[in-house]
Every structure is written in C-alpha cells, then in structure tokens.
Amino acid sequence: MGYSMLRIVISVILIIISCVWMFMGINEYGMWIPGVSADTGFIPTVFGAIVLLFSVVKLVKDIKAYVASRQGEAAVEKSAVSFKDVLVKLKPLLPAVTAILAILLIKFLGMVIGTYLSLFFYMKVVNNDKWVKSLWVTAVITLFFYAVFVLWLKVPFPRGIFGI
Amino acid sequence: MSNFALLAHGFVTAISPMNLFACLIGGIIGILVGAMPGIGAVAGCSLLLPMTYKMNPTTGIIMLAGIYYGNMFGGAYSAILLNIPGDSSAVMTSLDGYPLTRKGKAGQALFNANISSFIGGFIGILFLTAMGPTLAKVGLKFGPAELASLVFMALTSIGWLLGDDPITCLIATGIGVLLSTIGIDQSSNHFRYTFGSMKLLAGINFIPLVIGMFGLSQVMEMLEPEDPSKQGHDYAGKLRIRDSFYSFKQFLQLLPVMVRSAILGMFVGFLPGAGGTTGAFLSYILEKKIGRHKKEMGTGVLEGVSASEAANNAAAAGAFVPLLALGIPGSSTTAVLLGGLQAWGLKPGPLLYEQEAEFVWGMTASMYIGNIMCVIAGILVIPILMRILKVPKKILAPIIIGVCVIGSYSVGNSIFDVEVMIIAGIAAYYMKKCGYPMAPIVLAFVLGPIFELKARQALEISNCNLLIFVQKPISAVFLGITVILCLAPVVMNIVKKAKAKKA
Amino acid sequence: MKRILVLALVLLSAMTFVFANASGESTYPSQSIELVIPASAGGGSDIMGRLLIEIIQDLKLTNQTIVPVNKGGGSGSVGQAYVNSKSDPNYTIFTINDGHTVGGNKAGTIPKDNFTMLASVGVDNVLFVTKADSPYQTYEQALEASKANPMKLTVGCADDIDKVCVYNINTETGAQFNTVYFNSAGEIATAILGGHIEFGMFNPSECAGLVEGGQLKAIATMAEKRLGAPFADAPSFVEMGFKDLVYYFSRGMLAGAGMSREAQLWWSDAFAKVCASEKWQNYCNQNGIENRYMNCDDYRTFYLENEKMLLETAKKAGAL
Numbered sequence: 001m002g003y004s005m006l007r008i009v010i011s012v013i014l015i016i017i018s019c020v021w022m023f024m025g026i027n028e029y030g031m032w033i034p035g036v037s038a039d040t041g042f043i044p045t046v047f048g049a050i051v052l053l054f055s056v057v058k059l060v061k062d063i064k065a066y067v068a069s070r071q072g073e074a075a076v077e078k079s080a081v082s083f084k085d086v087l088v089k090l091k092p093l094l095p096a097v098t099a100i101l102a103i104l105l106i107k108f109l110g111m112v113i114g115t116y117l118s119l120f121f122y123m124k125v126v127n128n129d130k131w132v133k134s135l136w137v138t139a140v141i142t143l144f145f146y147a148v149f150v151l152w153l154k155v156p157f158p159r160g161i162f163g164i
Numbered sequence: 165m166s167n168f169a170l171l172a173h174g175f176v177t178a179i180s181p182m183n184l185f186a187c188l189i190g191g192i193i194g195i196l197v198g199a200m201p202g203i204g205a206v207a208g209c210s211l212l213l214p215m216t217y218k219m220n221p222t223t224g225i226i227m228l229a230g231i232y233y234g235n236m237f238g239g240a241y242s243a244i245l246l247n248i249p250g251d252s253s254a255v256m257t258s259l260d261g262y263p264l265t266r267k268g269k270a271g272q273a274l275f276n277a278n279i280s281s282f283i284g285g286f287i288g289i290l291f292l293t294a295m296g297p298t299l300a301k302v303g304l305k306f307g308p309a310e311l312a313s314l315v316f317m318a319l320t321s322i323g324w325l326l327g328d329d330p331i332t333c334l335i336a337t338g339i340g341v342l343l344s345t346i347g348i349d350q351s352s353n354h355f356r357y358t359f360g361s362m363k364l365l366a367g368i369n370f371i372p373l374v375i376g377m378f379g380l381s382q383v384m385e386m387l388e389p390e391d392p393s394k395q396g397h398d399y400a401g402k403l404r405i406r407d408s409f410y411s412f413k414q415f416l417q418l419l420p421v422m423v424r425s426a427i428l429g430m431f432v433g434f435l436p437g438a439g440g441t442t443g444a445f446l447s448y449i450l451e452k453k454i455g456r457h458k459k460e461m462g463t464g465v466l467e468g469v470s471a472s473e474a475a476n477n478a479a480a481a482g483a484f485v486p487l488l489a490l491g492i493p494g495s496s497t498t499a500v501l502l503g504g505l506q507a508w509g510l511k512p513g514p515l516l517y518e519q520e521a522e523f524v525w526g527m528t529a530s531m532y533i534g535n536i537m538c539v540i541a542g543i544l545v546i547p548i549l550m551r552i553l554k555v556p557k558k559i560l561a562p563i564i565i566g567v568c569v570i571g572s573y574s575v576g577n578s579i580f581d582v583e584v585m586i587i588a589g590i591a592a593y594y595m596k597k598c599g600y601p602m603a604p605i606v607l608a609f610v611l612g613p614i615f616e617l618k619a620r621q622a623l624e625i626s627n628c629n630l631l632i633f634v635q636k637p638i639s640a641v642f643l644g645i646t647v648i649l650c651l652a653p654v655v656m657n658i659v660k661k662a663k664a665k666k667a
Numbered sequence: 668m669k670r671i672l673v674l675a676l677v678l679l680s681a682m683t684f685v686f687a688n689a690s691g692e693s694t695y696p697s698q699s700i701e702l703v704i705p706a707s708a709g710g711g712s713d714i715m716g717r718l719l720i721e722i723i724q725d726l727k728l729t730n731q732t733i734v735p736v737n738k739g740g741g742s743g744s745v746g747q748a749y750v751n752s753k754s755d756p757n758y759t760i761f762t763i764n765d766g767h768t769v770g771g772n773k774a775g776t777i778p779k780d781n782f783t784m785l786a787s788v789g790v791d792n793v794l795f796v797t798k799a800d801s802p803y804q805t806y807e808q809a810l811e812a813s814k815a816n817p818m819k820l821t822v823g824c825a826d827d828i829d830k831v832c833v834y835n836i837n838t839e840t841g842a843q844f845n846t847v848y849f850n851s852a853g854e855i856a857t858a859i860l861g862g863h864i865e866f867g868m869f870n871p872s873e874c875a876g877l878v879e880g881g882q883l884k885a886i887a888t889m890a891e892k893r894l895g896a897p898f899a900d901a902p903s904f905v906e907m908g909f910k911d912l913v914y915y916f917s918r919g920m921l922a923g924a925g926m927s928r929e930a931q932l933w934w935s936d937a938f939a940k941v942c943a944s945e946k947w948q949n950y951c952n953q954n955g956i957e958n959r960y961m962n963c964d965d966y967r968t969f970y971l972e973n974e975k976m977l978l979e980t981a982k983k984a985g986a987l
Contacts, residue, residue, distance in 0.1 A: 006594060029354075037623030037624045040352050043345065044357070054338070092387045099569050103586075123562055126561075127562075141566055153211065155574040307863030355741070365774055366745040436857040490857070492853040496707065499710060499851075499853070503714050506714065509953075514880030514881065515879060516876075577737075624821070625845070625847055625863065627819070
C-alpha cells in the first residue's frame with residue numbers, strides 16, 4: 001500500500017475534473033432536448049457523476065487507510081525521507097523529461113538534431129554511459145528513425161534552423 | 165456454388181507474377197507499418213496510393229489490401245515485445261502478449277499471434293467469398309439503435325474484465341468516456357470541452373494516448389529500483405524458431421478461440437460504425453467471459469492473444485464486405501481504398517461484382533495468397549524480433565522513448581499529439597501505481613463515443629422515444645443479453661447461498 | 668595598395684549585386700509549399716486536393732514541391748487552425764468548401780479579416796436521395812407524407828450544410844423533415860439501405876455507385892437544372908415550382924491571412940490553368956461537379972457573400 005498520499009491526491013484531482021465536466025455539461029451544453037434526444041452535455045454529465053461518486057467513495061477509503069497507516073508508523077518513520085529517497089522516487093520521471101526535451105529540441109532544431117540530442121541526454125545523463133558509447137549508439141538510433149520515418153514514410157517533421 | 169467457381173478464376177488472375185509480387189510487397193510493407201507504433205494502415209495506404217495509380221487497378225488494390233491485412237499481423241509485434249500496440253487493434257493483444265514476454269514466452273506469443281492472425285484472416289476472407297453481398301445486407305439491418313445496444317452490452321462487460329476492484333474499474337471507465345468527450349460532438353456537430361484551445365478541437369487522438377499509457381509509462385517503470393526478485397529474467401527465452409512452435413494439442417485447444425473470435429471479429433468488421441478495434445475488444449471480452457482460462461487472462465495467456473489477433477484480422481476482411489458489395493467503406497482504411505477505386509475509374513457499388521468481376525475476384529483470391537505470405541513471413545521473422553529483447557534495457561529505453569515521441573508525432577503530424585502522449589504516460593504511470601486499471605480507460609475511450617453517437621441518432625430518429633431500443637428486434641436481443649449477463653452473477657450468488665443454507 | 672583597394676571595391680560591389688539578386692528578385696514560389704487538406708486521407712476533399720497537386724506538377728507551373736498534409740477533424744477547423752499557426756502565410760494553402768466555412772466559424776478558426784482567397788475551382792451539387800424501393804418515389808409523395816407525419820420522416824445529414832439545406836427545403840416547400848447527423852455519406856447510405864432512415868443529402872460522387880446499382884434513387888436536386896445520368900430523373904426544385912430553392916456547394920482554394928498579393932495572384936493564375944486542364948475537366952465530369960473557376964478577387968466577393976448567407980441560415984437552422 002505504498003503511495004497512500006498519492007492516492008488521495010489523484011482522487012481529489014478526479015473529483016475536481018468530474019465536477020468541471022458536470023458543471024459544463026449541465027450549464028453550457030444542455031442535458032436534454034425534449035422531443036429530440038439527449039443533448040450534448042448528457043453523456044459527459046452522467047459519466048462525470050460516475051467518476052465523482054466513486055472517487056468520493058475511494059477518497060474516504062483512502063483517507064481512512066492513510067490515517068491508520070500514519071498512526072501505525074508514527075514512531076518508526078520520523079527519521080524518514082533522505083534526499084536520496086526523493087531522487088529515487090523522481091527517477092522514473094526522467095523518460096518523460098527526455099520526451100519533453102525532445103519536443104522542444106525537435107521544434108527548434110529539427111527532427112534529426114532534436115532526436116539525437118535528447119536521446120543523447122538520456123544515455124549520458126540518465127544511464128551515465130560512457131561518452132563514446134552514448135555518441136554512437138544515439139547516432140545509430142537517430143539514423144534508424146530518420147530512415148524509417150523521414151526517408152521512407154515521408155512524415156513532415158518540423159524543420160529546424162538547419163533544415164532537417 | 166458459383167462463387168467458388170468465380171474464385172477459381174480469380175486465382176488465375178492472382179497468380180500472375182505481377183500480382184504475386186504486388187501481394188508480397190503489400191504484405192511486407194503492411195507488417196512493417198503495423199509493427200511501427202504510430203503510423204497505421206490508413207497512413208500506409210494513403211502514402212502508397214499515388215504509386216498505384218500507374219498500375220492496373222487489380223494489381224494496385226492487391227497491394228493496398230496486402231498493406232491492410234499485413235498491418236493486422238504486424239501490429240501484434242510491438243504490442244507483444246514492447247507493450248506498445250502498433251495500432252489500435254493491437255491494444256488487446258498487448259494485454260496478454262506483453263505478460264507472456266515477461267514470462268519468457270515471447271516466441272510462443274509471436275507464433276501464436278501469427279497463426280491466429282492467419283486463421284482469423286482466412287475465416288474472414290472465406291465469409292467474404294461465400295457470402296459477401298449477403299453479409300452486406302445483414303449488416304444493413306444494424307442501424308443506430310442496434311449498434312447502440314451492442315456497444316452498451318460491451319460497455320457493461322468492461323466491468324467483468326477486472327473484477328478485482330470494481331470501484332477503480334468504474335472510475336477508469338468513466339475517465340475513458342470523459343476523455344473521449346473532448347473535441348467535436350458527432351451528434352450535434354458542436355465543440356465540447358476544448359477550453360478555448362485550438363489544439364483540442366479534434367479531441368484527443370487515440371494512438372498517442374495509448375502509446376503514452378502503455379509505452380512511456382513502461383519506460384518509466386524500467387527506471388524504478390531493481391526488484392531483486394525479478395533479477396535474472398531472461399525475456400528473450402529461446403531464440404530458435406523451433407522452440408516457439410506449439411504442440412498440435414495446444415493448437416487444437418486454441419483453435420476454437422481463434423474461430424469464434426474470427427467470426428465475431430468479422431461481423432463487427434462490416435457493421436457500419438464499428439471497426440477492427442471494436443472487434444478485437446469484443447472478442448477479448450467474450451473470451452474473458454467464457455474462455456477456458458478466463459481467470460488468468462491479462463496475466464499472460466495465449467488465448468488472450470489469439471482472441472484479439474484472430475478478431476482484428478477477420479475484421480479487416482470484414483471491412484471489405486460493405487466496400488465491395490455496396491461501395492461503402494467499413495473502416496477508415498477501406499475509405500482510402502475507396503478513394504483508390506474511384507481514382508482508378510472503377511465505380512464501387514452493387515454493380516462492381518457484375519461489371520468488374522475479374523477485379524473483385526482477383527483481389528479476393530489474392531487475399532488468400534497474401535494471408536499465407538504474411539504468416540510465413542511473420543514466423544520467419546520471429547528470431548529477428550526476439551533479438552530486440554536481447555538488447556539491454558539501458559539501450560532499449562532511449563529507443564522506446566524515441567519510438568513514443570516520433571511515432572506519436574507521425575499519427576497526425578502534430579506536436580500536440582506528442583504532448584498528449586507524455587501527459588498520458590506520466591498520468592498512467594502514477595495511476596497504475598495507485599491501482600487503477602488501464603484497460604477500461606482505453607475501452608471506454610473507444611466505445612463511449614460510438615455508444616453516444618448511435619444512441620442519440622436512434623433517439624433523434626424516433627423523436628425521443630426511448631422504446632425504440634426494445635421495439636427494434638435486434639436491439640432488444642442485445643439488451644436482453646445484457647440484462648441476463650448482469651443479473652447472472654447476482655442470481656448465481658443467491659442460488660449459492662440458498663444451497664449453502666440447505667446444506 | 669591602390670590596386671588592392673580597387674579589387675576589393677569591385678569584389679564588394681559584385682557581391683552586393685549577387686546578394687541583391689538573391690534576396691530581392693527571387694520569384695514566387697521559392698521554397699516548397701504545403702497544401703493542407705482539412706479532411707482525412709481517402710475522402711473526397713483528399714482526392715481533389717491531391718489531384719490539384721498532380722495537375723500543377725503536370726503543367727510544370729513550378730519547380731517547387733507541393734506537399735499534401737492531411738489535417739482532418741472538427742468540420743475543417745483543425746486544418747484551419749493549423750494554417751493559422753504557420754508563421755509564413757505565403758507557403759501554405761488549403762482546400763475549402765461550404766461545410767468547412769460553417770465549421771470554421773463555429774470553432775472560431777477564421778482569422779479577423781478572413782483568409783486569403785485564391786480561386787474557386789468547382790461547384791458541387793446536392794441531391795435529395797431515398798431508397799430505390801421506397802414508398803416515396805417522387806418528391807411530391809415525400810412532401811405529402813412529411814406533412815401528414817411531421818418530423819417522422821428523417822433525412823440523414825453529413826455536415827452542417829446538409830442540415831441547412833434541409834432547413835431551407837422545409838421552409839420553402841412546407842415539408843417537416845427530421846434531421847440526424849451522421850459521420851459520413853457512407854453511413855447515411857447504410858442507414859437508408861437498412862431502412863432506418865428514409866432520406867439523405869448527398870453529393871453526386873457520394874451516391875453515384877449506389878444509384879447506378881439500383882439501390883438508391885435521387886428524387887430531387889438543388890441545382891437549377893437536372894443533372895446528367897444517372898440522376899436525370901430527379902427534377903430540380905425550381906422545376907417543381909420552388910423557385911428560390913437553389914443551392915450549390917462551392918469548393919475553392921484559400922491561404923492563411925496575410926499572404927502577399929504577389930503570391931495570391933500567382934495562385935489565382937495557376938488555378939486558372941489547372942481548371943482549364945483536361946484532367947480537371949474529366950474529374951469534374953466523373954463526379955458531377957461543375958467546373959467553375961473564379962479568380963482571386965471575384966472569388967473573394969463571392970465567398971464573403973456566400974459565407975454571410977450560410978451563417979445566417981445556419982443560425983436559423985439551429986446548426987450554429
């Protein structure tokens with residue numbers, strides 16, 4: 001039952017989202033057109049209600065569990081969260097960071113350079129591979145993508161200042 | 165049956181060297197395009213369509229058809245090996261395919277996917293041959309009300325997919341529907357939930373969503389601290405083709421799964437408004453309900469792969485039914501083919517079978533041939549595919565990230581899709597950690613809009629008379645089945661308790 | 668020393684001459700062009716767009732490549748939003764039709780002073796179609812039936828324009844047809860053939876196959892005069908006495924706001940040549956489209972008026 005705090009956060013986010021959906025569904029999009037059929041807001045409101053209802057139930061459950069676990073571990077866990085633990089928890093975000101980096105680099109520098117640099121970032125920084133290895137492995141991967149998606153499939157990628 | 169006589173003539177056309185070559189090229193391109201996440205059969209076909217203008221129409225469509233069903237073969241590969249479905253119809257394949265890889269059974273999974281695709285395609289083409297025009301007429305009987313009830317039945321079955329925690333499952337289903345409401349509302353042509361953003365006008369694109377949810381979140385999981393109990397996992401298993409084969413006995417056990425999935429997939433394939441993805445979904449759900457290993461589905465069972473793959477190949481064949489018999493495309497890929505037919509000067513419609521018999525039967529015959537070519541190619545390629553698994557995780561990770569980013573972009577040539585993919589990946593990663601199932605989100609995302617559109621169309625036709633859903637016989641049947649399926653467990657529970665009391 | 672100076676001066680002036688030529692006098696177009704098709708691959712707009720590119724290349728009107736880009740969705744608004752987002756308006760053009768004009772207004776993707784009009788390329792027709800063996804073999808019969816059963820007979824519509832047409836038909840002829848949106852002409856045809864709805868609005872190319880095959884029947888057209896085979900039996904509304912019930916579905920080429928006049932004139936001229944070509948004429952004949960070219964200025968006048976009319980009616984029809 002790790003991530004007990006996160007569960008609560010997610011439930012709250014879902015409650016907010018479903019409320020927004022329901023609010024707009026009822027007020028802006030309309031629920032029913034008599035004599036014709038359901039209106040644009042009907043389905044979003046119904047399913048928003050489902051998400052809302054069950055998220056609230058889940059929230060209550062999760063809060064109870066959180067409180068219980070806190071009471072149990074209170075004494076033991078005070079020493080707690082070192083910087084290293086936080087880093088470990090954040091490490092999984094790195095692929096997403098790499099992907100975001102890829103978007104920015106591809107937009108401004110073009111597909112080839114963008115892909116190369118962002119994947120190189122991953123290999124060197126995240127994996128901590130050696131320089132030479134990072135350089136040529138990334139080159140091979142980038143070449144593969146270029147060959148398949150640009151040369152063969154002719155996908156129109158953004159062209160950066162260097163034109164590729 | 166005279167149809168089979170015509171088919172025999174068709175084989176003569178199909179075996180011409182030019183046509184055989186086109187068939188082979190089409191199939192291989194289809195497999196490659198299918199295996200590459202992001203770009204799908206629609207894009208593959210529209211890219212090659214201009215090239216085919218120079219060929220004679222029969223050769224051209226043989227090649228394009230090859231791309232179409234080849235795509236259904238290839239979509240399974242990245243789904244099984246990397247948990248990134250090659251396109252929407254392979255989503256269900258990854259549910260059992262990837263766990264099989266983790267168990268070291270990737271070879272078997274790939275082999276099974278190929279064989280199931282072959283059988284599914286074969287059955288689909290067989291129906292097309294024997295009863296094409298008749299099936300088209302049957303398909304016509306499924307109007308908005310009927311489809312709404314069918315999809316409703318499927319939606320209520322989602323809950324059965326993961327009986328563990330009904331609450332998170334329901335929330336997941338709801339999330340899927342809410343996400344699908346962003347964009348244009350097909351029933352009224354008004355825009356919803358775009359929050360003033362130009363980018364959300366078209367809504368959230370399915371493939372980038374899936375790539376993010378399955379692919380990116382997976383790479384993120386790779387970066388977690390190594391679990392000692394998972395060490396020494398040889399995903400690649402055995403590399404020789406021989407070891408991927410399964411015994412004849414296993415084949416016989418899987419055959420009924422393949423056949424019924426194929427039949428279901430084919431029917432869904434030619435229903436107007438449904439498609440290969442829906443077909444794969446429904447077959448998987450059916451298998452989960454009545455299959456032998458229903459409890460283990462989702463943890464890596466060959467039946468799951470068979471159900472999905474047989475269905476999506478059969479559905480691809482099924483999509484040709486309305487195209488050839490009526491000139492109405494049964495899916496977005498066949499819509500591209502329809503464009504091709506018109507560009508070649510052929511007139512798709514009921515007269516096509518009469519006026520262009522050589523074309524229709526030549527193409528149908530070549531589908532059989534192409535199916536065989538694809539399955540052989542697919543099996544031969546297994547050892548090469550499995551080598552991918554030998555690539556160390558540290559190198560695999562940037563490759564997958566690259567595939568996710570570039571694949572998502574290539575769907576609609578839009579950076580926004582990549583942004584969707586990233587957000588979906590991050591959200592999916594954390595939600596999975598908190599126990600939310602991903603499959604219902606995906607299913608609800610696809611089925612929700614179909615249900616809404618069809619149900620509202622039915623109501624508009626009947627002037628808001630809810631009774632239309634029971635007045636139309638086919639619709640009533642589906643609703644009846646839904647009621648039975650929902651009540652069955654409740655009733656059985658009561659019966660069990662009663663029996664326990666007696667004893 | 669003097670010699671070196673003179674040499675340097677000569678070189679410098681030569682270079683400025685070269686650069687001046689390079690930047691100032693380059694002719695349009697000087698780089699590759701994107702032709703955005705606000706529809707998915709394989710559909711009618713897509714085929715038309717790609718054919719236009721093909722003809723331009725056949726006629727060798729430019730050496731630059733023209734790249735087709737599909738941006739479907741939102742009744743054309745996604746494609747328009749994409750065009751708006753491009754930084755250089757001179758190298759992106761796109762196809763437009765009446766449906767997308769309405770769709771763009773709905774979504775708010777029309778720029779403040781509207782797009783740049785390049786040329787009108789053709790005019791499509793709209794047909795009122797029913798099942799071949801339906802009880803309503805003529806429009807008069809359909810009209811009677813709909814008056815007797817108001818809102819019970821349904822017409823399938825693929826976009827807002829179809830809805831507007833039915834609204835106009837209802838207003839002018841006194842009918843009371845119900846309308847239902849479908850995703851595509853194909854789905855409307857399926858619904859009609861399956862007996863789920865009674866009528867549908869179609870362009871000729873969308874139903875020709877089924878009409879020739881004897882499954883569908885056109886019972887009226889919104890053109891002024893009857894169309895050719897296989898729709899020759901369908902009288903026009905004008906013929907039936909509804910003189911104001913005329914509508915043509917126009918198709919044209921646009922570019923983003925802010926395109927230079929030079930570029931606009933170049934395209935206007937290019938499309939004049941395209942529309943005069945045999946290939947285009949064949950395409951129009953095959954698809955029941957009337958080949959109607961208008962240059963950029965005439966088209967602008969027409970387009971703005973047409974848009975105004977469409978939006979007014981769309982509002983009344985409840986589509987906006």
